[in-house]
Amino acid sequence: MDWTRKSAFEIREAVSRREVLARAVLEAHLARIDAVDPRLHAFLTVSRDEARAQADAVDAGAAKGPLAGVPVAVKDNMCTRGVRTTCASRSLEQFKPPYDATVVTRLREAGAVLLGKTNLDEFAMGSSTENSAFQKTLNPWDLSRIPGGSSGGSAAAVAADLAACATGSDTGGSIRQPAALCGVTGLKPTYGRVSRYGLVAFASSLDQIGPMTKDTRDAALLLSVLAGHDPMDATSAPLVVPDYLAALEKGVKGMRLGLPREYFGSGMDPEVEASVRAAVATYARLGAEVVDVSLPNTSHGIATYYLVAPAEASSNLARYDGVHYGHRAATYEGLLSMYSRSREEGFGAEVKRRIMLGTFALSAGYYDAYYNKALKVRRLIKQDFDRAWERVDAIVCPTSPIPAFKVGEKSDDPLAMYLCDVLTVTLNLAGLPGVSVPCGFTKGGLPVGLQVIGKAFDEETVLRVARAFERETDFHRRQAPLE
Amino acid sequence: MVVGLEVHVQLKTRTKLFCGCPTAFGQEPNTQVCPVCLGLPGALPVLNRRAFDLGMRAALALNCEIARFTKFDRKNYFYPDLPKGYQISQYDLPFCREGWLDVEVEGKTSRIGIERIHLEEDAGKLVHPDRIPYSLVDLNRTGMPLCEVVSKPDMRLPEEAHAYLTSLKSILQYVDVSDCDMEKGTLRCDANVSIRPRGETRLLTRVEIKNLNSFKFLVKALKHEADRQAKVLAGGGRIVQETRLWDQAAEVTRPMRSKEEAHDYRYFPEPDLVPIKVDDAWIAEVRRSIPELPKARRERYVREHGLKDYDAGVLTADKEVASYFDTLVAAGMPAANASKWIQKNVLALLNDKKVGVDALKITPAQFALLDRLVVEGKITAASGTEVFSACVLTGEDPQAAVARLGLAQISDTGAIEEACAKAIADNPKPVADYKAGKQASLMFLVGQVMKATRGKANAQEVQKTLERLLAL
Numbered sequence: 001m002d003w004t005r006k007s008a009f010e011i012r013e014a015v016s017r018r019e020v021l022a023r024a025v026l027e028a029h030l031a032r033i034d035a036v037d038p039r040l041h042a043f044l045t046v047s048r049d050e051a052r053a054q055a056d057a058v059d060a061g062a063a064k065g066p067l068a069g070v071p072v073a074v075k076d077n078m079c080t081r082g083v084r085t086t087c088a089s090r091s092l093e094q095f096k097p098p099y100d101a102t103v104v105t106r107l108r109e110a111g112a113v114l115l116g117k118t119n120l121d122e123f124a125m126g127s128s129t130e131n132s133a134f135q136k137t138l139n140p141w142d143l144s145r146i147p148g149g150s151s152g153g154s155a156a157a158v159a160a161d162l163a164a165c166a167t168g169s170d171t172g173g174s175i176r177q178p179a180a181l182c183g184v185t186g187l188k189p190t191y192g193r194v195s196r197y198g199l200v201a202f203a204s205s206l207d208q209i210g211p212m213t214k215d216t217r218d219a220a221l222l223l224s225v226l227a228g229h230d231p232m233d234a235t236s237a238p239l240v241v242p243d244y245l246a247a248l249e250k251g252v253k254g255m256r257l258g259l260p261r262e263y264f265g266s267g268m269d270p271e272v273e274a275s276v277r278a279a280v281a282t283y284a285r286l287g288a289e290v291v292d293v294s295l296p297n298t299s300h301g302i303a304t305y306y307l308v309a310p311a312e313a314s315s316n317l318a319r320y321d322g323v324h325y326g327h328r329a330a331t332y333e334g335l336l337s338m339y340s341r342s343r344e345e346g347f348g349a350e351v352k353r354r355i356m357l358g359t360f361a362l363s364a365g366y367y368d369a370y371y372n373k374a375l376k377v378r379r380l381i382k383q384d385f386d387r388a389w390e391r392v393d394a395i396v397c398p399t400s401p402i403p404a405f406k407v408g409e410k411s412d413d414p415l416a417m418y419l420c421d422v423l424t425v426t427l428n429l430a431g432l433p434g435v436s437v438p439c440g441f442t443k444g445g446l447p448v449g450l451q452v453i454g455k456a457f458d459e460e461t462v463l464r465v466a467r468a469f470e471r472e473t474d475f476h477r478r479q480a481p482l483e
Numbered sequence: 484m485v486v487g488l489e490v491h492v493q494l495k496t497r498t499k500l501f502c503g504c505p506t507a508f509g510q511e512p513n514t515q516v517c518p519v520c521l522g523l524p525g526a527l528p529v530l531n532r533r534a535f536d537l538g539m540r541a542a543l544a545l546n547c548e549i550a551r552f553t554k555f556d557r558k559n560y561f562y563p564d565l566p567k568g569y570q571i572s573q574y575d576l577p578f579c580r581e582g583w584l585d586v587e588v589e590g591k592t593s594r595i596g597i598e599r600i601h602l603e604e605d606a607g608k609l610v611h612p613d614r615i616p617y618s619l620v621d622l623n624r625t626g627m628p629l630c631e632v633v634s635k636p637d638m639r640l641p642e643e644a645h646a647y648l649t650s651l652k653s654i655l656q657y658v659d660v661s662d663c664d665m666e667k668g669t670l671r672c673d674a675n676v677s678i679r680p681r682g683e684t685r686l687l688t689r690v691e692i693k694n695l696n697s698f699k700f701l702v703k704a705l706k707h708e709a710d711r712q713a714k715v716l717a718g719g720g721r722i723v724q725e726t727r728l729w730d731q732a733a734e735v736t737r738p739m740r741s742k743e744e745a746h747d748y749r750y751f752p753e754p755d756l757v758p759i760k761v762d763d764a765w766i767a768e769v770r771r772s773i774p775e776l777p778k779a780r781r782e783r784y785v786r787e788h789g790l791k792d793y794d795a796g797v798l799t800a801d802k803e804v805a806s807y808f809d810t811l812v813a814a815g816m817p818a819a820n821a822s823k824w825i826q827k828n829v830l831a832l833l834n835d836k837k838v839g840v841d842a843l844k845i846t847p848a849q850f851a852l853l854d855r856l857v858v859e860g861k862i863t864a865a866s867g868t869e870v871f872s873a874c875v876l877t878g879e880d881p882q883a884a885v886a887r888l889g890l891a892q893i894s895d896t897g898a899i900e901e902a903c904a905k906a907i908a909d910n911p912k913p914v915a916d917y918k919a920g921k922q923a924s925l926m927f928l929v930g931q932v933m934k935a936t937r938g939k940a941n942a943q944e945v946q947k948t949l950e951r952l953l954a955l
Contacts, residue, residue: 079525092524099518101525200524204754234529234756312754315559318568319522323620339561362559362749371751 003028004161008070008218015069022058022069029071033162041135042156044076046116054113068111073163075154076117079198088132089122091320091327091346101198102230110225118153122348124202126150127420131350140480145404148178154212155182165213171206173424176436180399180449183438186212187219190457191431192237195230201316203309206428216467220244247460252468253287258392262298268401275440275448276398295384300377305425307361307374314358382430394465399436399449433459437466438475484709485677486644487636491629492661493669494537500604500628501528512621520626522566534628537660539769544658547582554758558748564607574750577601586646595647596635641705657802676708688722694729704729788818807840814847816854844878853881866890893940903948906931
């Protein structure tokens with residue numbers, strides 16, 4: 001039995017029924033990491049000893065829970081006590097948090113076996129994982145291409161069966177876009193559904209943690225563990241968490257699915273469009289009513305996002321000043337010099353770019369024209385969706401306008417890179433939930449993702465609509481040709 | 484002179500403003516910290532509800548209008564005592580505005596406006612050891628809950644500023660919002676000072692003064708700065724808008740920040756905290772929690788106890804003292820006497836020994852008894868003071884002290900008559916003067932009897948006896 005080909009749900013069932021030891025499942029995954037990751041570079045840290053101890057505890061009956069024995073990878077911008085948490089940045093290269101993120105605590109309490117920390121774009125800023133200060137993660141479907149970003153390490157790990165599932169974070173598409181490019185399932189919950197305590201902040205009003213999995217059932221399972229109010233996060237919603245697994249198989253018959261015309265514009269790869277339209281046809285065949293909707297402020301999404309996110313980031317990253325933790329320059333003359341050198345050395349180019357952009361947008365004299373204006377447009381974008389919800393139950397569209405591109409193809413053109421997010425940022429701005437599921441492949445064998453968007457706190461509908469398509473196809477079961 | 488004061492008080496909560504660290508004072512450096520107040524990656528602030536309630540209490544006690552919608556903002560700047568690189572404060576929508584308090588200077592009352600009060604977290608402390616080329620950072624104080632009270636530029640004299648600060652401290656202590664202790668740093672004051680020609684109604688360029696560590700220095704600094712500005716203008720110069728530090732050794736103000744180093748704080752709404760909607764029910768709940776304020780208490784003392792306004796004022800200046808007054812009255816001491824005892828004896832002792840009323844070992848019942856001994860003539864008033872001093876910090880029973888010190892007043896008519904007769908016999912000239920009409924000589928004779936009895940004779944009895952004997 002190759003336990004690395006199993007889903008998290010299947011592993012959990014087998015371990016609970018004592019059909020297999022958690023330790024055996026873990027060793028299979030560690031062996032595959034040893035064999036494959038030297039080519040993929042998905043992991044920054046593999047915590048073998050800790051994982052073995054956790055697996056042994058599950059086998060001894062000491063650790064139970066809905067994820068008992070399931071090997072999980074954690075994106076390296078989520079704090080894990082005593083385990084290096086770098087955010088793929090030199091500024092935190094040696095940082096070991098003295099505490100666990102709430103989601104990590106919840107994973108532990110659910111009996112999960114934490115494999116290690118996955119690679120990302122530095123401080124989650126990027127769409128290709130090329131901005132990592134340490135290594136470039138490659139796409140398991142084509143090692144000359146990027147896996148997407150910023151949760152590229154988690155996406156690649158799940159796609160290559162190095163982990164049964166993983167956590168990612170999504171600020172402008174960083175779970176959904178790499179999921180689409182790597183042929184896995186990635187869900188961004190409603191803002192406030194999952195605690196951000198312990199997630200190293202990029203843009204506080206946009207960040208959310210979510211599951212990256214092999215299928216929708218695993219996404220439902222992982223989300224049910226991660227979700228729920230946290231008193232340590234004042235922005236986490238005090239709402240009851242529904243049983244996501246229970247609602248999964250309800251199908252789409254009689255549902256109204258919106259197709260936003262602005263999401264099928266020019267610049268879309270024709271093969272991507274073809275796959276997504278085929279998926280829409282499948283929905284129609286399954287009994288859903290497909291409705292044309294308009295989200296007119298979509299075109300302002302990128303501009304709005306690239307004002308709000310960097311502005312918040314410029315403030316969130318001020319703490320990396322070399323004073324009380326993180327990288328401090330070896331030599332300096334005075335306080336200002338210490339600050340400048342430490343941050344110059346600690347941050348990569350894209351991070352610096354966004355800090356400068358954000359600082360500018362908040363500056364005296366510019367605040368009203370840029371940041372404040374962006375907040376107003378943000379409200380308009382949300383109102384577009386509010387109007388759409390009067391006519392449809394969920395929205396379907398592509399996740400990324402293009403499939404995985406070559407390593408280095410866009411890294412000299414930041415704006416071209418930013419446009420990868422055009423179909424995903426609007427959800428972060430509006431705070432809505434969205435999932436990407438595999439819906440096809442290009443002729444070149446590159447995965448294409450379908451995005452399902454739902455009303456606030458309606459992850460049940462999002463998963464249900466995604467699952468209805470998934471069970472009609474086997475795109476999610478195909479294995480990346482890595483051997 | 485035109486003065487406005489910005490006062491920071493630390494709120495009396497158990498824990499910090501955005502995390503669960505305790506607010507205890509004087510701990511080992513960097514021990515009273517957690518991921519949140521240290522600004523570790525991934526940590527998030529959560530508002531301490533009690534701090535907000537105390538802020539609202541202060542707002543109500545200072546007659547402010549409470550905002551129905553308020554939020555927090557980030558104030559961004561880099562400094563080693565600011566671990567997040569920003570301070571969570573309130574910028575454009577503070578939780579209250581438009582308050583006032585009345586101050587009295589030399590019998591004249593004036594109303595000083597309060598522009599706004601807002602909540603914010605404190606920063607840490609930097610220690611700069613002598614002759615060492617680095618500074619030490621102690622982050623215990625980061626995240627402590629502060630209220631910043633910004634007055635309107637309504638003060639016109641250094642004494643008025645002193646009275647405002649005294650009043651503010653008294654009110655905030657009264658409503659149990661803060662200890663307002665300048666030595667412990669739970670009360671800090673910066674001043675904004677400008678001068679203008681008499682009759683000028685516009686506000687002219689102001690200078691901010693920092694590092695005012697005591698009420699005394701506040702007054703000195705204001706006087707000095709006003710003089711300095713006057714000299715600058717007289718010499719044909721212009722006042723530069725700047726921040727100056729009070730140098731308490733040299734007793735001058737010195738420039739601190741130049742314009743090039745002025746910060747752009749890039750304020751924006753704090754995305755990690757949700758805005759707060761305050762409704763009538765919440766305000767009413769806070770209002771119910773406010774104890775009687777100094778002014779109301781003073782007026783009540785005048786009304787209910789018949790005290791003079793001045794005396795009521797002295798008694799109510801400090802809440803603890805006023806409470807002590809109440810316990811003495813409750814123990815049976817007449818209000819006027821309690822007022823005298825406190826003003827004459829208790830306050831001096833508290834100031835001298837730097838203790839609070841909880842250090843007094845004499846019980847209210849014992850104190851009332853002591854007062855009765857004086858009222859009933861068992862001991863003289865002077866003896867009363869002596870007994871007080873003996874008993875107040877030891878808890879000795881006053882009657883036992885009277886016996887031990889041999890202070891029982893001599894009211895025995897025989898003994899008094901004897902002593903008077905002796906005084907008359909020993910002082911023929913004053914006797915003759917008195918008989919000739921000089922009243923003062925009688926008092927001289929009374930004094931002689933008091934001296935001979937070592938103050939223990941009942942003075943009124945002595946006088947009556949002498950008058951009787953001399954009339955013969």
